[in-house]
Amino acid sequence: MPFYQKGDIRIRYEEVGSGFPLLVTPGGGLNSRVSNWPTAVINAMEEFKNDFRCITMDQRNANGGESTGPVPVDKAWDAFADDQLGLMDHLGIREFFYMGYCIGGCFAGKLLQRAPDRVVAAVFCQTVGHRPEDPDVMVRHSHDNWLADFRARRPEVSMDTVERYFRSLWRVQPDFSSACRASSSKTAGRRSSSCRTTHRRIRCRPRSTWRRWRRTPRPPSSRGASRRNLRHARSTVCARFLNRASRCAPQRNSGFWQHVVRSRAQRGIAVRCPLDLRSRR
Amino acid sequence: MPFYQRGQVRIYYEEGGSGFPLLVIPGGGLNSTVAGLATHPFNPFDEFKGEFRVIAADLRNAKGGQSFGPLEIDRPWDAYTDDHIGLMDHLGIREFMVLGFCIGGPFIWNLLKRASDRVVAAVPAQPSGYRPEMPGLSYNNNMKGWGPELCVRRPDITMAMVDTFLTNMYGGARADFVYTVTRDFVRNCQTPILVLPDDVPGHPYAVAMETVHLAPNAQVSLYPWKDTPDKIPLAVRHIRTFLRAHRPVAAARSMAAAAQ
Numbered sequence: 001m002p003f004y005q006k007g008d009i010r011i012r013y014e015e016v017g018s019g020f021p022l023l024v025t026p027g028g029g030l031n032s033r034v035s036n037w038p039t040a041v042i043n044a045m046e047e048f049k050n051d052f053r054c055i056t057m058d059q060r061n062a063n064g065g066e067s068t069g070p071v072p073v074d075k076a077w078d079a080f081a082d083d084q085l086g087l088m089d090h091l092g093i094r095e096f097f098y099m100g101y102c103i104g105g106c107f108a109g110k111l112l113q114r115a116p117d118r119v120v121a122a123v124f125c126q127t128v129g130h131r132p133e134d135p136d137v138m139v140r141h142s143h144d145n146w147l148a149d150f151r152a153r154r155p156e157v158s159m160d161t162v163e164r165y166f167r168s169l170w171r172v173q174p175d176f177s178s179a180c181r182a183s184s185s186k187t188a189g190r191r192s193s194s195c196r197t198t199h200r201r202i203r204c205r206p207r208s209t210w211r212r213w214r215r216t217p218r219p220p221s222s223r224g225a226s227r228r229n230l231r232h233a234r235s236t237v238c239a240r241f242l243n244r245a246s247r248c249a250p251q252r253n254s255g256f257w258q259h260v261v262r263s264r265a266q267r268g269i270a271v272r273c274p275l276d277l278r279s280r281r
Numbered sequence: 282m283p284f285y286q287r288g289q290v291r292i293y294y295e296e297g298g299s300g301f302p303l304l305v306i307p308g309g310g311l312n313s314t315v316a317g318l319a320t321h322p323f324n325p326f327d328e329f330k331g332e333f334r335v336i337a338a339d340l341r342n343a344k345g346g347q348s349f350g351p352l353e354i355d356r357p358w359d360a361y362t363d364d365h366i367g368l369m370d371h372l373g374i375r376e377f378m379v380l381g382f383c384i385g386g387p388f389i390w391n392l393l394k395r396a397s398d399r400v401v402a403a404v405p406a407q408p409s410g411y412r413p414e415m416p417g418l419s420y421n422n423n424m425k426g427w428g429p430e431l432c433v434r435r436p437d438i439t440m441a442m443v444d445t446f447l448t449n450m451y452g453g454a455r456a457d458f459v460y461t462v463t464r465d466f467v468r469n470c471q472t473p474i475l476v477l478p479d480d481v482p483g484h485p486y487a488v489a490m491e492t493v494h495l496a497p498n499a500q501v502s503l504y505p506w507k508d509t510p511d512k513i514p515l516a517v518r519h520i521r522t523f524l525r526a527h528r529p530v531a532a533a534r535s536m537a538a539a540a541q
Contacts, residue, residue, distance in 0.1 A: 235503040235515060 001066070004090040009069035011083050013057040017049030020120075021093045023084060024048075024056050027102030027126065029138070030146040033058040033065035041126070044099055047271050052097065057087060059103075063149040071157050073164035077110045085115055099123035130175050138170045282347070285338075285364075285371040290350035292364050294338035298330025301401075301532035302374045303524065304365065305337040308383030308407065310419070310483070311427040314339045314346040322407075322507040323517050325380055332536060333378075333524065338368055340384075344430045352431075352438050357450040358461050362391045369399070378524055380404040383484065390492075391461040393472055400472055402527035404520055407479035407507075410459050410488030411451075418482055419451040419460075458488060467495040474499040475523040477506055477516055 004011045014034050024044040026036040034056050037043045045054045058065025060083050072079035084107065088096055098119050100108045105127020111119050131137050147162060285292045295315050305325045309317045315337045318324050326335050339346030341364055353360035365388065369377055378401050381389045386408020392400050412418060428443035451460060458464060476493045478501065480486035486504070493499045500523065506516040525533070 233515070233518075235519070 003066075004087045006086050006090075009060065009083060009086075010067060011057055011060065011069075011087055012066040013055060013087055014045070015053065015055050015091075016045050017052055017054045019052045021088070021091075021096035022048055022052035022054050023088065023096050023098050024054055025059070025084075025098075025100040025104030025107055026056065027104065028062065029103050029128070030059070030142050030150075031062045031064060032103055033062040033067075035064060040101060042271055044101075055087070055091065055093075055096075057083070059083070061150060061154070063146060063153070071154075071161050071165050072168065073161055074168055076165055076168035077106060078114070080107055081110045081114045084111060085118070088118070094118060095120050097121050097123075099125060100127070101125040103128050105129065135174055136170075139166050142166055142170070284347075285368045287367050287371075290341065290364060290367070291348060292338050292341065292350075292368055293347035294336060294368055295326075296372075297326045297335045298333055300333045300536050301528045302369070302372070302377035303329055303333040303335050304369065304377050304379040305335055306365070306379065306381035306385030306388050307337060307340075308385060309340075309343070310384050310409075311340060311342070311423050312344040312346070313384055314343050316345065321382055322513050328517050329380075329521070329524070332521075333528075336368070336372065336374075336377075338364065340364075342431055342435070344427060352435075352442055352446055354442060354446045354449060357446050358387065358391050358455075359395070361388060362395050365392060366396055366399075375399060376401050376529065378402045378404075378527065380406065380520065380524075381408070382406045384409050386410065386484075386489075387459050387461045390459050390467070393470055394462050394466060397470070397472060401529060402473040402475075402524065404475045404477070404523065405489070405492070406477040406520075407481075407484045408459070408476065408489050408492075409483055410485045411457050412482060412485040412488075415482055416456060420447045422483065423447050423451075459492065464491075464495055467492055468497070470496050471498055472496075473523070473527045475502060475520060476500070477502045477520075478504045479507075480505075 002013055002015070004013060012034065022044075026032050026034070026040050026044075028036045037045050037056065045056055048054050058067035059080060060067050060069040061071060067083070069079075069083070088094075095118050098108055098111055099122070100106075102125075105124040106129075108119075108122045108124050108127075112122060128138065143166075151157070151159075151162070283294055283296070285294060293315070303325070305318070307313045307315060307317045308321060316339075318326065318337065326337070329335050339348040341348045341350040341361060342352065348364070350360070350364070369375075376399050379385075379389055379392060381404070383406075386405035387410070389400075389403045389405050389408075393403065409419065424440075424443065424447060428440055428447070431443065432438050432440055449455070455461075459467075474492070474496050476489050476499060478484075478486050478489035478493075490501070493501045502516050502519045503512065506512050528536075
C-alpha cells in the first residue's frame, strides 16, 4: 500500500492501469477514500484502467482511510489541493486529467484554479456545491458523517480547530462550488462571485460536468453555473430524465425505464463521455 | 442557386464555410427545407461554418422547398437517402459528418445503414421516432400537412399515392423504433453518435435514449436542452466538441494549418 509523505502529511494512494494519468477522487464528503470506490455509481478505477493510469487517494483525515495530516484552519481547500498536486509531483506527473465525484467537484475547481497548466481536462461528477436554500447543508453533513469518528481518532484536535476548518471549507466562500475564492486583487471583495470569475477565466481546456439529481448537496445552481461558466464545459445525461419522461408517458416507468434508467446502462452512457478524454491526450 | 440533378430528381442545396463536410438535415418532417433552419433551436450554418463545410438541402418534394422528384412509393426512406448520398457524390465528398434535426434522425440511421463507411460521425438532434401510444402520429401529420399541398402542386400525384407512400414510410413493420433501422443494426453500429433528445409527440424521448443505450459509441447531451435559451449554447458546444473530436485527423490538421 503506497504512501506519499511530505512533512507531517502522509497520503495513501493507489494506482492501476497505464497511459495518460487520470487522478480520480471518490465521493464521500470529508470521508472520501479509496475504499469508497466499490459503492460509487461508477468505479472509475475499474472503468478507466484500460485506457489511463488511474490514481486515487484517501483524502487527508478521511475516516476509514489511512491519510493523515494537520487539520487546516485556513485555506482548507488549498490543503487538499496541496496533497493532490504533491502526490502528482511525487509520482513524477506533470499533466493529468482529473475526475472528482461529490466533494471532488470542489477539488476540481480548486485544482483548475491552482494548476490550470497541469489539469488537461476535468470531469465534475455529481458535484457538491452551495445550495442557497440550505446554506449549511454541508456543515451538517460534515458534522453528521465525519466529525464524531474523526474526534474519536484524533482527540487532540480541538472543536475550535474543527469549527474553523468547517468555516474555511463551507462558510468562507458560501457560493457556487465552495472551493474557489478570490485569489487576486481584482476579485478581492467580490467573494460571492469570485468562484464564477475563476471558472470563467478557465478557457484553455475541455471539461465535462456530470449531473445526478439528488437531494443531498448537488444543487442545481452549482450544476448549471459550472456548465455555463466554464467556457469549454459540456454536460452529460441526468437522472432527472426519468421524472421528465415519466410525466410524458407513465407507462414507461414499468418497463423500459425501470430497466434502462435505473440499471447500469445509464452509467454506461456516462462512462463513454470521459472515455472521450482519449482524444485529449 | 445550386442544384444537384440526377434523372428526374432535382435537389436544391446550400453550402457555407469550409473544412470537413457536415451534412445538415433540417427538421420539419417531409417539409424539411434549408429555409426552415432559421426557426430551429440553432442554425448550423451560423454555428459551424467557421470550421466545417456545412451543406444542407431541401428535402425532395418538401412544401416551400425547391427540390423535386418522383414519389417513390415502394422505397420512401431510401429515395430520400439516395438524394443525400447523391448530393455528397455530386459535391465530390466521400466522407462526411451528419447533423439531423427531427426527421433527420431516421435519415441518419438510414445513411448509416446505407453508407456506414462514409459517415464519420452523426448527431441526431430532437430525433423523430415511433411512439406506441400515438401510432398514427407521423402518418396523420403528413396526410394533413404535406400530402394535400403536394397533390395541388403535382397533379401527377394523388392522395391515394400519398397514402401508400406514408404507409410504407411509417406503417407496418416500420412502425417501431426509428422507422429506418432495427435495434440490432443500432446495437452493432460503431459510428460515433451524439444524441440530443427531445420529448414532444413526434420526437419521443424513449426512442432517442434507447438508441443511446444500444449504440456502443453513442453519447447523449443534456436534456432538456432547449427549454430555456441559455442551455442551447451548451448543447451547441457539445456538438462542436464532438464534431471536432471525430473529425478525421488530416482534416483537422489542414484546418489548423490554414488558421496559422
